[in-house]
Amino acid sequence: MSTSTQVVQDLARREYKYGFITDVEQDIVPRGLSEDVVRLISQKKNEPAWLLDWRLKAYRIWRTMKEPTWANIKYGPIDYQNMIYYAAPKRRPSLESLDEVDPEIRRTFDKLGIPLEEQKLLSGVAVDAVFDSVSVATTFKAKLYELGIIFCSFSDAVQNHPELVRKYLGTVVPYSDNFFASLNSAVFSDGSFAYIPKGVRCPMELSTYFRINARETGQFERTLIIAEDGASVSYLEGCTAPMRDENQLHAAVVELIALDDATIKYSTVQNWYPGDAEGRGGIYNFVTKRGKCLGVNSKITWTQVETGSAITWKYPGCILQGDHSVGEFYSVATTNNWQQADTGTKMIHLGRHTKSTIVSKGISAGHGQNTYRGLVKIAKDAGGARNYSQCDSLLIGDQCGAHTFPYLDIKSSTARVEHEASTSRIGEDQIFYCRQRGLSTEDAINVIVSGFCKEVFRQLPMEFAVEAQKLLSITLEGSVG
Amino acid sequence: MLRIENLHVRAGNRDILRGVNLSIDIGQVHAIMGPNGSGKSTLARVLAGHPEYAVTGGTVAYRGQDLLAMDPEMRAREGVFMAFQYPVEIPGVNNAYFLKSALNALRKHRGEEELDAMDFMTLVRDRMKWLDMDETLLNRAVNEGFSGGEKKRNEIFQMAVLEPALAILDETDSGLDIDALRIVARGVNAMRGPDRAILLVTHYQRLLNYIVPDVVHVLTDGRIVRSGGKELALELEEKGYVWLEQAV
Secondary structure (H helix, E strand, O other), X not given: OOHHHHHHHHHHOOOOOOOOOOOOOEEEOOOOOOHHHHHHHHHHOOXXXXXXXXXXXXXXXXXXXXXXXXXXXXXXXXXXXXXXXXXXXXXXXXXXXXXXXOHHHHHHHHHOOOOOOHHHOOOOEEEEEEEOOEEEEEOOHHHHHOOOOXXXXXXXXXXXXXXXXXXXXXXXXXXXXXXXXXXHHHHOOEOEEEEEOOOOEOOOEEEEEEEOOOOOEOEOXXXXXXXXXXXXXXXXXEEEOOOOOOEEEEOOEEEEEEOOOOEEEEEEEEOOOOOOOOOOOEEEEEEEEEEEEOOOOOEEEXXXXXXXOOEEEEOOEEEEOOOOOEEEEEEEEEEOOOOEEEEEEEEEEOOOOOEEEEEEEEEEXXXXXXXXXXXXXXXXXXXOOEEEEEEEEEEEOOOOEEEEEEEEEEOOOOOEEXXXXXXXXXXXXXXXXXXXXXXXXXXXXXXXXXXXXXXXXOOOOHHHHHHHHHHHHHHHOOOOO | OEEEEEEEEEEOOEEEEEEEEEEEOOOOEEEEEOOOOOOHHHHHHHHHOOOOOEEEEEEEEEOOEEHHHOOHHHHHHOOEEEEOOOOOOEEEEEHHHHHHHHHXXXXXXXXXXXXXXXXXXXHHHHHHHHOOOOHHHHHOEEOOOOOHHHHHHHHHHHHHHHOOOEEEEEOOOOOOOHHHHXXXXXXXXXXXXXXXXXXXXXXXXXXHHHOOOOEEEEEEOOXXXXXXXXXXXXXXXXXXXXXXXXXX
């Protein structure tokens, strides 16, 4: 074994630094899923009847559905009756004051580098902090509200802006969409809600930080973002979870709606607990994210850096309905140790002269398996539609795998579709070149990988790009097998 | 500053170096010449610590230290630089960023402060002038899409910025046209000085018209078969390596 291999392997054994557990009194619903549990969750959240009704419809259809098996991932059976669907810290803070956040939870977010005091935050970022099933704090709410921007927890939106929620909920991801989306629709507990009114450019980054803490609990959050005509917003989500030996399910739904000339940029830095080096534990991340470019000239950009989770199953997509609308997907997915990722996007071109760009970077190390799965669909009436896709895979070591499944469904004769793909391995020669210039093997790998991901990192807001790069280097440590 | 004694090196199951002896003093420029397959590049790469080779015998002392016991990055930080015969491409990594990381790794090792972006750029612009380099090369990815000549020039540029104590140039002249060769030679000559040793590995005498060595060695079949002054290179040019091989 070469020394560089040794160094890389040592690196891989580095610990997941967000793996601590917060001791806080929990309000949980009984284990398992039934109509009663759905009703109980709805009741706890004091929801209107129409929403309970919607949940129940989702639950009933979910019961008739089967867990999908087409993805290129392997995992043991999930026992949906042996899981807790709702866990919330007992002391529910008032929605008005950040001072009332349970100090234990505040300390948790401090440890994660997300202070909940506004003066301590990066001044350009407003944060909604979600702890297990509920939102515990949202910063800068008042300041944003002056501009007519609504940024709050999903539960608050249901209470305070029911007409908006009712108008848009399920219009992009219907409750019958797929197994995990239906499950989410039945039991979703909280999440973030953002509404940007006509002509307003949101002056700060909106951000939600998701934290799973409770044991044997699933997290089912739901996020809804609406940008009215000419509005624009950049939104970022981050996620971490404690280290636990059992797997935990995370099944989220995100819906984005962009009206005429609106722009939504949605960035994710996903760092759920990936399991240990032997593949024990870790989050099962089954997520449905979709945006609808409803208006003409609207634009939705998904950027994701997926470094965590034992299993990642997500395909953030865009429905390009408005003429001249634009969908973009930039992704870095890393799998190390025994992590598996099956991720990609769906670009559905319905409007004329719609444009989509897909840039996917998969990095596999250890025994990691990384799959890109992407659909580009161009409808008959989507004249002049264009797509450009680029899928690159980087292999570190010889026990990992990279797989690419592009699907093209082109019905329009004037469509232009380009697809480029490459697979490469980090060469000993590249590493040696860097070392000859004085860089350690670790730094050499980081430099090579960050170069590989550059096009995607460039899409992230500055502070997060730095964070993402750091995260990536931690995730990849110990990768040559 | 560099003393190689009875060095034996194997790659795969082939013995490539079979007892090389060589001493270089600080301030000197040595050239190693030899036919293809003689082991010249192997010698350069072994000195830099390339993992592909197994040293099966002999010693290499560098400034009194056991060079062979050091990791490649430690050799680099201690002042050993190799200009690669085939510089490696690192897609997406900014050339200037890469060089700054390298320079700061060396400075950190020496206990010096890291250079900030401003000081770094001042240094870099100065060195670029030596080599008539186009500043756009700084913002391109390391060696990616560079022509053969640009890659070689970039190697010498890196050397000029990193200011090594021992510079090993592995066939830097191959693939260069005459103008590029002159420019590269100018860069190397600017680096000559009392506190630096340079080892040129080359197949042709041509380079030595521009960089005049103090000592020339001829490596054939894994051993140094003759050493001499700069005239030796001219003699070789005239008579060819066969002349020496027959003499052995």
